[in-house]
Amino acid sequence: MSHYDSLLEKVRELDDLNKAAALLSWDREVNMPRGGAAERIAQMTTLSSLIHRMSTSDEFGGLIEDAAAELDGAAYDSNEASLIRLLRRNYADARKLPDEFVARSSAVSGQAREAWVQARTASDFAIFRPWLEQVVGLCQEMAELYGYEDEKYDALLDKYELGMKTAEVRAIFSDLKAELVPLREAIDRSPVKIDDSLLHQPYDVERQKAFARTVAEAIGYDFNRGHLGTVIHPFATSLSRNDARITTRWYPDFLCPSLFGTLHECGHAMYEQGTAAELARTPLARGTSLGIHESQSRMMENIVGRSRGFWHAHFPALQALFPEALGGHTAEAFYRAINKTQPSFIRVEADELTYNFHIILRFELEQAMLNGDLAVADLPAAWNEKMRELLGVTPPDDSQGCLQDVHWSRPGFGYFPTYALGNLYAAQFFETATAADPAILAELAEGRTTALLAWLRENIHRHGRKFTPGELVRRVTGQPLGHAAFMRYATAKFGELYEL
């Protein structure tokens, strides 16, 4: 047996265990009865400790290096060389965090989460403040443990968007802001007002479920290799490329969460379903970064799922399912309603265009706190100031301001920017795709995505994690990530809608 085969055997074993851990986690959200929580935490902790021990062992490090030596000279984009690169990075990263730090970080996160729930409920930042201070401390410590060349935030961002630098994101967001703020202001001034009340009517949940399956299949999600579950906070989980699951929530009087949530999670899951079979049971068989993953979900949710063509094709079926709610409306009215844009306080409820501002705000505040330029005590005031600058509105209280997200109850700075990067990647990929294959737009005008999905499979999905996001975007679009494609897309779409 070659060194590489020995390594592969171990890698597959670890991947299987990681998938068992993923199932424990998925099941907790979808099926587990409330009473089972304590034992489930124990099961998850045991499995993740075991995985951590195995994947940071000297033995595993030796297997990687033996295989690397054996494969010296393999082509950069071969599966073998790509796997070695990824394993080396993961191994080095995992060894940088001492067990003591991981345990402490996990304990603080648990308590900080409880405090956050209380603080948000009471809209009282003082309850959360001491915990956020600890979380910021953990982020600072983590940045030092991982190490960085230019600035602290790089060390954290790199864990979610491998190889991307803070300076690069800063420049892109700065360009984006410079054009997006004027666009938002122009929309505010437009005499066109969109009425979206048709979305807020009684919609029978069982019929929503049926329609969610219909649109999921319409965009190419494969239910023979997938599963749709019900949860409170939707997400996608991959237990293998042949078992990539989505979850959705259902509101009886609001259509959007189930509809666009399903399309969003399908985008994630279709990425996983599209990874090459030959990468199975290795860490290469996943989306390459959170930002690229988000580009797939946002593309299906927004570029496809909020397009005129898609709804001119699918609205009649929706209307037939909900004749009372939609019988008197046109596909065009529906298209306009789902694309209404207006500043709001809550990130997760924000529309396609203003969503980016919520992310830019968090990106800037995370850096300020991490670098010590903003004291945690001053966060509420800084938050509201940025809301006015970017969105022109002031949250009425902190629960609708700096207390709205759970994310800061754990040391996960660097995660937020990937949400907006996803929007930008999506637009840039889509522009490249439609230039390469005119069938994509022609199909989309009829509500179909076969050509688009084929392009995504060939250019993005099949590679899994073989390339970093930076490598992938250059390889696919010929350029580094920028804001321009998104602005072209947004200006055309919203310019037409709001008659700018």
Next chain:
Amino acid sequence: MSHYDSLLEKVRELDDLNKAAALLSWDREVNMPRGGAAERIAQMTTLSSLIHRMSTSDEFGGLIEDAAAELDGAAYDSNEASLIRLLRRNYADARKLPDEFVARSSAVSGQAREAWVQARTASDFAIFRPWLEQVVGLCQEMAELYGYEDEKYDALLDKYELGMKTAEVRAIFSDLKAELVPLREAIDRSPVKIDDSLLHQPYDVERQKAFARTVAEAIGYDFNRGHLGTVIHPFATSLSRNDARITTRWYPDFLCPSLFGTLHECGHAMYEQGTAAELARTPLARGTSLGIHESQSRMMENIVGRSRGFWHAHFPALQALFPEALGGHTAEAFYRAINKTQPSFIRVEADELTYNFHIILRFELEQAMLNGDLAVADLPAAWNEKMRELLGVTPPDDSQGCLQDVHWSRPGFGYFPTYALGNLYAAQFFETATAADPAILAELAEGRTTALLAWLRENIHRHGRKFTPGELVRRVTGQPLGHAAFMRYATAKFGELYEL
């Protein structure tokens, strides 16, 4: 840290991993898309190999013996001494099967199962015969590997019903047969004919689901620590005492499978829910044997769930849910319909009384094949001969005869008898319980089981696997297992129904 604490730490880790494996298995039946099968098998194999390696390691054996030495003199029924006993037995058993045998056995089972599906579909025993010969060979090999004192079958039976001897089961079944055959013949001759056609009508599945939850809660199944899923072949799974799940199947035109299947699985899951909290995350926190487990499911399904009192109390609610099917019927008619008994070919469709014959038949044939007294080629003829002797009927073909069960596609001889032992344990426990607490029967006459469940919790459930089934039945009922309580129960119930 004491040796016992070190052992406990390892035992808990292993238990957590076993529960992760149980979830992979549960999820495969309940949620997994068809496409995910291959990767799921890999995940299950990896986890079970890892568990096997850890639980048969010299290190683990050393931990057990160090703790045993430390605890020398602990009371027999203490948790500590009970855990050591169980771990020693499991460890010794697990070390007796070489990895090569386990792998070969698993490979043969996989192929034999495929052959069995084909053979049953075609009703062609010749397709299955060579595989059954291999399975019998594996059973013989396994018996030698485990070892035995009196007869081969002991070695296998012991794995499902710890400490019980084949001779003991043979004697009990012989006594049972001697009284049960005449009872069945008397019923055949009775002029009373029960009409059960009311059970075979359209029953809306969503309403069946609602009612299944109602009766599950009525008998004491705790949904805050449980979950009801849909499958093709129902079973119960415990991921902890606080997450003990049931599954059910739903037929749109037959009420019994969902109703009595749910009560049956609830009996299993309530046993798991009732194990003492202090046993959690150890192998003691489970039902002690398959036979005792089956006593709990059969008690809820039959002794409680097919009792007159239960249905006089719950029939009105069922009738209100299904006015078209049941509006014209009385609770008494329903009670009679669900207790109709008649010889039939298929075990899983057999009634409470004739079910036992199906098991006695398999028990006798397994021994004959294991001991070489019956050639596999002669199985179909031997099967049909025993059907005539015990049930007075001859299967029209092998798919309704010796090909009906999946069990013999794996080397699991010794499993079948536990089904009938469960019926006998159930009657013996129930007789003891009602003698100890008159409230049990008084409540049951009103459809309630609070007192019965309290008795089961105290006398059976909380002990988990601390005692062998033989120890438990003596401890609880003062006697070894026998056929008499079941015959008293059956004679009274069916004597009244059939006016014997």
